[in-house]
Amino acid sequence: LNENVTYLNDQLEAQNQAEELIGTSPALEQVRTMLRKFQNVDVNVLITGESGTGKRIAAHTLHNGADGRRFVTVNCAAFDEKRLEEEFFGYKMDAVPGALCDRRGKLDYANGGTLYLDGIGDMPPEFQRKLLRVLQEHTFSPIGSREVHQFHTRIIASANRTSDELGLWMCQYFQ
Numbered sequence: 001l002n003e004n005v006t007y008l009n010d011q012l013e014a015q016n017q018a019e020e021l022i023g024t025s026p027a028l029e030q031v032r033t034m035l036r037k038f039q040n041v042d043v044n045v046l047i048t049g050e051s052g053t054g055k056r057i058a059a060h061t062l063h064n065g066a067d068g069r070r071f072v073t074v075n076c077a078a079f080d081e082k083r084l085e086e087e088f089f090g091y092k093m094d095a096v097p098g099a100l101c102d103r104r105g106k107l108d109y110a111n112g113g114t115l116y117l118d119g120i121g122d123m124p125p126e127f128q129r130k131l132l133r134v135l136q137e138h139t140f141s142p143i144g145s146r147e148v149h150q151f152h153t154r155i156i157a158s159a160n161r162t163s164d165e166l167g168l169w170m171c172q173y174f175q
Contacts, residue, residue: 021057035061044155046120055158056118062156063114070113072106077122084127085143088134095144107140110153117157 021032038045039062047055063071079087086096090105106115117123123131134140135155139148 021054021061031058032061038062039064042154045157047156047158048161049158051160055160056116059116059118059156059158063116063154070110071116072110072113073116073118074106075118077119081124081127084123085130088131089140090142092142092144095142102142105140105142107134107151107153108149111151112153114154114156117155119159120157121159121161 021028021035035058045059045062047058049055060071063069074084074087076084086103086105088105088107090103090108091099093099093102096103120128138152139150141148
């Protein structure tokens with residue numbers, strides 16, 4: 001039940017934020033053309049730009065052609081490293097103090113769909129290295145479990161700096 005509520009909350013959030021790019025400038029038309037080019041292609045995308053420039057809207061636009069597949073968002077700035085691991089990988093109840101039940105992670109929810117990493121520049125570097133390995137191998141284990149979960153998820157990430165300025169381990173995943 002808990003995992004269904006989490007999924008439904010993600011879907012409602014995505015639906016409520018599914019805005020459109022508004023404007024007709026040549027620069028905006030160039031952005032629309034680029035987004036259309038990658039909209040139905042199963043490639044990972046890194047979107048960079050200053051805060052407030054519509055990176056989230058661009059991510060939704062990229063996902064919109066995904067034929068009903070899930071769009072799952074993680075606000076990377078909202079969690080410390082321990083909570084990021086719980087959010088991404090999930091956990092077994094016995095492995096997390098105070099947990100009342102097992103919890104699926106965002107990688108499970110996004111399997112077969114799109115995972116939007118909002119603000120990857122705010123992730124701790126150590127977690128970036130862990131996540132990069134998981135994304136490259138397409139496998140992970142929930143915290144406290146020996147089960148290996150396989151997944152195939154399109155990754156769309158955003159950062160408010162260029163990839164050169166970020167100096168992230170994750171940036172090599174998007175090249």
